[in-house]
Amino acid sequence: MASSLSLERVSVISPDGDSILRDVTLRVDSGESVAIIGRSGAGKTTLLRLFNGLARPSSGEVAIDGAKIDGDLAVRRRRIGTILQAPALFPHRTVFENLATVPRLLEWPEERTRAAAGELLDQLSMPFERFAHRFPRSLSGGEQQRVAIARSVIGGPPLLLCDEPFSALDPLVRRELQDAFIAIRDRGDATLIFVTHDLGEALRVSRRIVLIDDGAIVCDQPRREFLGSNVPLVRRFIEAARLPESAS
């Protein structure tokens, strides 16, 4: 069962006293896919990090499946697939050992881990026999990010948190990975929160768009309604994403 999430009047203040999120309320139903977009520094990443406990609310409540986030965060995180901006693979471990991180924490039998890793790598067009025993340094950037995605989703988490996972890749690899990611997203039953500054990407991977600016939600709509919104910042995002018509 995919997770449901809620932020109830959450504010986050940085140690320096800056207000990062201001009185944010957001509810995400089980199985929804939501993109969080906004300019750099708008508070997108902080909002995402509230759900895996890397950021703490200064006030308000954060809940997953109706329960406030507390207790053993490490154990909880094994059931959350977080995909970071950079692959951040463990350089001293092979591709397979990287993929086996969460299964080993969950104490899966080795055969099950192998089967899951093989299936995922195949799905990401990285044949198991060719890649499993290689070290991250011998992979291209795109391949590394594929392995990172697989490493985050191998345990079948009911919640996926993605923090601009494709922003460092060239446009073609990026497109390819978006497709692979969508296939993986649709494979399991998971709720998705996807942070990006790219509206096109947001529209591809999610059905609901939340625009935040200066720590507050400016617009929160299903993608079709979002595109028709009259909120000025939404119009600016749409304008910026449009290709020039006379570009021939």
Next chain:
Amino acid sequence: MTGEIVYATAQHVVIVVIAVTVAAATGIPIGVACVRHPRSGKIALRLIDILQTIPSLALFGLLIPLPLIGGIGIRTAIVALILYSLLPIVRNTVTGIAGVDRLITEAATVLGMTERQRLLTVELPLAFPSIVAGLRIATVIAIGVATIGAAVGGGGLGTLIFRGVAMVDTKRILAGALPAAGLAILADFVFETLERAVARRFGGT
């Protein structure tokens, strides 16, 4: 005299191995603790740093009057060597762990590792090349300081050198000095090789 040289060399090696082993067994955990508790870690590092600045012969002199660890003999020499070996090991453990890419430790955290699992399976392995470099410095220093240890009855190759000086016997001096220099060079070479192998395995770049 050959027998004497072999005996002194063996004694020298044993003293250094004991000292560096004890220093590693305490220094690596101290280094880890320094990273975990930065504020008290800074103070601990400073203290160890001060120890290192005490001239070796003076340190021997300071240790001799102490009960239990002091006195004339091998024990005092080993304690002094441990104290000297501590700094490079602690410092390199700290820089090694602190030097692990923040994104990699973050990945370990979000995947659900506990702090202990992260330390043992990610941070320490990635800090390993730096720790080995620390052991290399510690060992080479210990080999050098151990020769001075003979002045307080510490045994080892220094005994031959000091005796040679007293007897104005160049041959005897060299019988201590050459193996001591050789040991240091050999240890440096062995650790350098190890360091390279470890960096290849754990460096990741």
